[in-house]
Amino acid sequence: MRISEVTAHSGVPATTLRYYEQLDLIRSTRTTNGYRDYAPEVLERLSFIGVAKKMDLDLEQIKWLLDVTETGTCTNTRDALHPVLTERLREVEDSIRKLEELRVVLASSLEHVATCPDSSEPCQSECAFKSLA
Amino acid sequence: MRISEVTAHSGVPATTLRYYEQLDLIRSTRTTNGYRDYAPEVLERLSFIGVAKKMDLDLEQIKWLLDVTETGTCTNTRDALHPVLTERLREVEDSIRKLEELRVVLASSLEHVATCPDSSEPCQSECAFKSLA
DNA sequence: GTAAACCTTCGAGTCAGCTAGAAGGTCAAG
């Protein structure tokens, strides 16, 4: 397949495909005229990358997973995926906890701002955030 | 106060103070020798900035809030803060929802990976992510 | 008097994941 066909099938822009190749996430051979030539398996790879990206894994982690998957057995893949996903799950749960805290602070700030004494006089600065400092 | 004193009291690095000044988040006068001279109020301002940053407001929003706070009355401050915090709350709640979804997907992926048939034979690639593609 | 500690500006570098543009080669249709 030529690069435009891969784009058509995967939705991944040609520039991004070249970028991924630069990072060794995907590979291609060359035709006689120098054009990139992709094996159909690249589509599976791109789909894997897409899913992994949705899990907020970065490209370096994804490359690592692809490398292990490619060179290893299912056992290896499983052994590789498990800690990565576990770690990512921990991070996501962490983010959720922090955002929950932030949500509470924001909600109470809104409360504070809403009940802040109205006055046409200039008042002391930062009053809206005073309870949070 | 000189810049190092502000750093000592606030914990904000001197380079960052200069950067903030460049963005008009804080101000300073100059001594005869050209050194920056800070009024004590800068510490309140930095504390405000710190709190606002914890709420994931970006520096542009923070500058805007500081400007309104400085030039206006409490009413203005309140009127300014309310929509910003409301919007931020909406964003945070959005992020929480998305991360919750991701958490569920990650947990079920982990489940899938854990129960993936063990084999010393090489197996079909991407099996661990197959259910998610 | 000199060394250390402080201050200045300016420009560039960092992170990730692309994206865009220039300058040029290749190929199929009309």
Add this chain to the structure above:
DNA sequence: CTTGACCTTCTAGCTGACTCGAAGGTTTAC
């Protein structure tokens, strides 16, 4: 034969919030 669609490489830019280094001036302590 030329137009237009496709392909190539290379370089540079984008986002935000810093951070660092060079090259130099100032002040303080001994």
